[in-house]
Amino acid sequence: MLIHDVSIPIVTGGVVYPGNPPIRVWLEKGIPTGARSNVSGISFGAHTGTHVDAAKHFYDDGQTVDELPLERLIGPAVLLEFGDDVRGITRAHLEARAAEIGRHTRVLFKTRNSALQSRPEFVGDYTFVAPDAAEWLVARGTELVGVDYLSIEQFHSGQAGTHLTLLGKRVVIIEGLSLAGVRAGEYDLICLPLRVVGIDGAPARAVLLEK
């Protein structure tokens, strides 16, 4: 079994979406200072690194991250790759790739974003998924969409149309997949967000298993 770790490493001061809590990792007590064991602490936003959005992120009465069915987060997925010229994935892009998507209900997009993850600062012109692409995915019965930057939405779009369309139909969104080392194709996805009760999203560890 070949396992690809497609999770962004979590470090103090790591890149976060603007306005989100900073990432802080600290040694609460340590062997070097006389403690018996090392015990670290972690503080971050629910949308840090590789993470899952639940409907509650944009719908205040929506499904929370601990309510997401695990069946959606584990199973076959298709990874599509887009060239560096693609700055927004539209319905037209997806229609042209419909055969590649096939009957998959979990769809992951690899874009130029995976290369942007090595940048030490937030990059606003990341490649996004346009609202009309979200509508197309929902119409096909897609259950999960994964992207390789911290948001699936165009930065400062003002509308949040992609989030509202997907989360309105309880489509799970994974943001911040680290796909630089993975080729397009079919995999088994396992994405397990922390079981945090009652909130809008949670950091996750995500892996792709080679078929």
Next chain:
Amino acid sequence: MLIHDVSIPIVTGGVVYPGNPPIRVWLEKGIPTGARSNVSGISFGAHTGTHVDAAKHFYDDGQTVDELPLERLIGPAVLLEFGDDVRGITRAHLEARAAEIGRHTRVLFKTRNSALQSRPEFVGDYTFVAPDAAEWLVARGTELVGVDYLSIEQFHSGQAGTHLTLLGKRVVIIEGLSLAGVRAGEYDLICLPLRVVGIDGAPARAVLLEK
């Protein structure tokens, strides 16, 4: 595919091992107060709820949680159940169950602890794994051991013999599995800790898949 979620729900003020950072979950910005979306923050110790210990927890130069091979954390596992009379799992207990363990390299213990998880306070007399049992497991080539309370070690043992034996051989320890709803038997385990760089452990989501 039947999926058992064996992860402890994470909530503000949830039970932590004494001396560990408290759990705090907060709404950083929210739709009820005029924000476009809900964005929560989370602060906790690396050994919160269902979590993984890496060697660095007790060996300052030891393997860190992001260095754990994912191959160890995904695969067949056997779940053994012990009666409420068992307050410490010893070598003798395991020798008597050797046939049940068979060739499994991932061994999970369900004890009275899973019932203790509903208690609102830390319980010091949880069932632990004795150092001689840890030695027996290491000698058999065990790669992962999972238990259903926040520590595998006897509370206030003073020696940390179980941790030192297991982590000294890079055996992965999962603590805080929530096993109340799961029967003894063989499963496929998936335990994915957050990819936090350079530290002693990390919160995880863990599931058992029915064979």
